[in-house]
Amino acid sequence: MEKEKKKPVILITNDDGITAPGIKNLIEAVKDLGKVVVVAPDKPQSGMGHAITIGVPLRLHKVNLFEGIEAYQCSGTPVDCVKLAVDKVLHHKPDICLSGINHGANHSINVIYSGTMSAAVEAAIESIPSIGFSLLDYSLEADFSAARKYARIIVEQMLQSPPNKHCVLNVNIPIATVDEIKGVKVCRQAYAKYEEDFIERNDPHGRKYYWLTGEFVNFDEGTDTDVWALANNYISIVPVQFDLTHYKQKEHLEKNWNILSKEG
Amino acid sequence: MEKEKKKPVILITNDDGITAPGIKNLIEAVKDLGKVVVVAPDKPQSGMGHAITIGVPLRLHKVNLFEGIEAYQCSGTPVDCVKLAVDKVLHHKPDICLSGINHGANHSINVIYSGTMSAAVEAAIESIPSIGFSLLDYSLEADFSAARKYARIIVEQMLQSPPNKHCVLNVNIPIATVDEIKGVKVCRQAYAKYEEDFIERNDPHGRKYYWLTGEFVNFDEGTDTDVWALANNYISIVPVQFDLTHYKQKEHLEKNWNILSKEG
Secondary structure: OOOOOOOOEEEEEOOOOOOOHHHHHHHHHHHHHOEEEEEEEOOOOOOOOOOOOOOOOEOEEEEOOOOOOEEEEEOOOHHHHHHHHHHHHHOOOOOEEEEEEEEOOOOOOHHHHOHHHHHHHHHHHOOOOEEEEEEOOOOOOOOOHHHHHHHHHHHHHHHHOOOOOOOEEEEEEOOOOOOOOOEEEEOEOOOEEEEEOOEEEEOOOOOEEEEOOEEEEEOOOOOOEHHHHHHOOEEEEEEEOOOOEOHHHHHHHHHHOOOOOOOO | OOOOOOOOEEEEEOOOOOOOHHHHHHHHHHHHHOEEEEEEEOOOOOOOOOOOOOOOOEOEEEEOOOOOOEEEEEOOOHHHHHHHHHHHHHOOOOOEEEEEEEEOOOOOOHHHHOHHHHHHHHHHHOOOOEEEEEEOOOOOOOOOHHHHHHHHHHHHHHHHOOOOOOOEEEEEEOOOOOOOOOEEEEOEOOOEEEEEOOEEEEOOOOOEEEEOOEEEEEOOOOOOEHHHHHHOOEEEEEEEOOOOEOHHHHHHHHHHOOOOOOOO
């Protein structure tokens, strides 16, 4: 007789902080697919990119926020949360790491600035298949129905057939009802960027300060991008890599630069 | 008669902070190759990855640290420095952006955690060719002679023939004298990672806290990697991309996952 298959361990984190509605919705969506353990930042950490905490020590506190779920809040960044969870909470690698559901888009170039996605990438570096989820709606009162439904479908598929242990998926969900969603598309990252515009103000002492603002501008007309899919009410999945070598440019330099070593 | 060619504008930043010896050495190495403008963090920002400052405003102050060089210290991250420099200091794109010289290695997976490299990547997103420089020696008293010599050679080559406006190079310099350096190699990023080991301590009130430590472990036996080149006394150059799409895995998912939309 075959032994009952062990329940997969699902590590959940985010970058909006452990009290954000998005992480609660993610937990609800997948909690019966395995044993869920939550380690998430104790405060919002948006825009932290792949930051890690070197100069100050980290705190980790057990919290009772989600019924029947082991959960901890951590004073560090999303990447710190993943590292601490594996080393000091689970004491082994989980079967999968989920990050989110982020309040706001992480499509296109946002993947680089996103704490949500950096947590997922960190897990994949550690050989833990992972998925970051983001909903394009920033508001605290956002409707997570479609996000919850599709997060569950994608996590089930990933648990059944993970492409490999270093696989990390960037999943974005459009602002749409369950009925409006047209389906799930695998996409490439659109080439887009922020056009910065710092707002300049004076403090009460007459000294200047600057607020970072910016407009997201898409330069990519492809219909195979995440930006296109989301604008057309599809869920977008972009598989992400952490080998950042630009192989084409490597070849170009090897052929054209004369300052390179001739041997080897 | 041909007009005299305009001097290129060289933006310099770093992540160790504007008072670090590394940035002074980089300025010295290239200051006669163009008009140098410095915008760098007012304090160390190591390990900040691609973090940006959203929740607090930024300060920018002119400083007189480098003879004859326009320089500013900024309260934000390395990425903030690049954004502010372009929008509020230069009011146009510089011809090249240089970041460093970092005190410590940014080879292999370090590229993901590095503020030095994130500043360079941010510039490339903005269509400014850029180079991040890192010396494998952490110490404040490090010998920058070889780093200075090769930084200059590489910047000259990049100004003469930049592969394209989105080109960003990750340059690492081994701990070696000028005579010991064997040359310059274009490499791929080695597959390596940190094996985390958090040190657990108790504060005077009996509460636990954790220090992040970790050992760098190289899993990559290739002789075409940055780790190999550096161990063999070569300067390593890895061209870096910011399209993080994992195209192979994209194909794999498209073929094998049955939750995807059939149309289009």
